[in-house]
Amino acid sequence: MSRVFSLPDLGEGLTEAEIVTWHVAEGDHVVADQPLVSVETDKAVVEVPSPRSGRIARLLVREGEIVAVGQPLVEFEAEAAEAGDAGTVVGELPAREESAAPAGPRAAPAVRRLAQELGVELATLVGTGPGGVITREDVERAARERSRAPRGEPMRGVRRTMARNMERAHREVVPATVSDDADISAWRQGEDVTIRLVRAIAAGCRAEPALNAHYLRERDERILFEHIDLGIAVDTPDGLFVPVLRDVGNRDAEDLRRGLENMKRDVRARAIPPQELKGQTITLSNFGMFAGRYAQLVILPPQVAILGAGRIREELRPVEGRPEVRRILPLSLTFDHRAVMGGEAARFLRAVIEDLEKPA
Numbered sequence: 001m002s003r004v005f006s007l008p009d010l011g012e013g014l015t016e017a018e019i020v021t022w023h024v025a026e027g028d029h030v031v032a033d034q035p036l037v038s039v040e041t042d043k044a045v046v047e048v049p050s051p052r053s054g055r056i057a058r059l060l061v062r063e064g065e066i067v068a069v070g071q072p073l074v075e076f077e078a079e080a081a082e083a084g085d086a087g088t089v090v091g092e093l094p095a096r097e098e099s100a101a102p103a104g105p106r107a108a109p110a111v112r113r114l115a116q117e118l119g120v121e122l123a124t125l126v127g128t129g130p131g132g133v134i135t136r137e138d139v140e141r142a143a144r145e146r147s148r149a150p151r152g153e154p155m156r157g158v159r160r161t162m163a164r165n166m167e168r169a170h171r172e173v174v175p176a177t178v179s180d181d182a183d184i185s186a187w188r189q190g191e192d193v194t195i196r197l198v199r200a201i202a203a204g205c206r207a208e209p210a211l212n213a214h215y216l217r218e219r220d221e222r223i224l225f226e227h228i229d230l231g232i233a234v235d236t237p238d239g240l241f242v243p244v245l246r247d248v249g250n251r252d253a254e255d256l257r258r259g260l261e262n263m264k265r266d267v268r269a270r271a272i273p274p275q276e277l278k279g280q281t282i283t284l285s286n287f288g289m290f291a292g293r294y295a296q297l298v299i300l301p302p303q304v305a306i307l308g309a310g311r312i313r314e315e316l317r318p319v320e321g322r323p324e325v326r327r328i329l330p331l332s333l334t335f336d337h338r339a340v341m342g343g344e345a346a347r348f349l350r351a352v353i354e355d356l357e358k359p360a
Helices: 080-084 095-100 109-118 136-148 157-172 193-207 253-268 342-356
Strands: 004-006 016-022 035-040 045-049 054-059 066-068 072-076 175-183 213-216 221-224 230-232 234-236 239-241 282-285 305-309 313-319 322-336
Touching (some): 035 072, 109 136, 175 342, 193 230
Parallel strands (some): 282 305
Antiparallel strands (some): 016 066, 234 239
């Protein structure tokens, strides 16, 4: 059995992952199926189990590194029988020859501990002590200089995937945006805004199916869907997730509410199955929960539309010739003008507003 274990195929067409946390250290003894390492893909954090029992000789990648499927992760120590036959294997070097590798930076143990505490890489320093030895002052000076310099933040996991998707959308989509307001003064106290928006999108898709569609640029083809699989943008510290609420046009409010809560819980725990992040036919962004009135939103192809809801506000408006304070929900509809005509977008938005303005 090979002593080197490589990153296995994680499925879903994924080709690489980021090392998040090692659960073992060099010298540890592990058993088969014990968690070795947690890795982050653009979908979730996954634990990779040990393929065998044995002692860890070397960890071949560090936390924060991105590794490709098939790239070595960890090396196990040779078992007794294997080690006994090492001399008969052509080209295999005894373990003691590893000591021929060049020594690392020269520094006293106390200086090494200080560098580790301050997060300074000794290999990046030029020692000013006798014979080039790295001193405490060298480490402290490097730490001060690093604290003053702006530090780059690598784009990892979900953020990196989001950046790539936004670049793709900018490159492929021809966006146009139309905005309007819904007067929601007739809503009951405590009305669930997201559920009302989901229901209104379903009404818009029934009135104008052209927006519940995919546009396949390579085939110059538009696919209209009867079912509505609604992507709902969820903001997290790790980046933007867009899980899918399936078949929203045929589910009642309570069922939709349970589905939303389950989705949000799984996203927060980074436990949402990868298949639940695929297949959106149209998307909702309720950005008004934070701030903002109108927006030019980004469509992720092959979808052709995304509806955004801004921050609810109170506004003085004429009602039957008299001024009244009304509750107003601003809406922004961005659509791909290659596949959707302006009239189709306007009819969709009108149907959304009419549904939102109903009492219940």
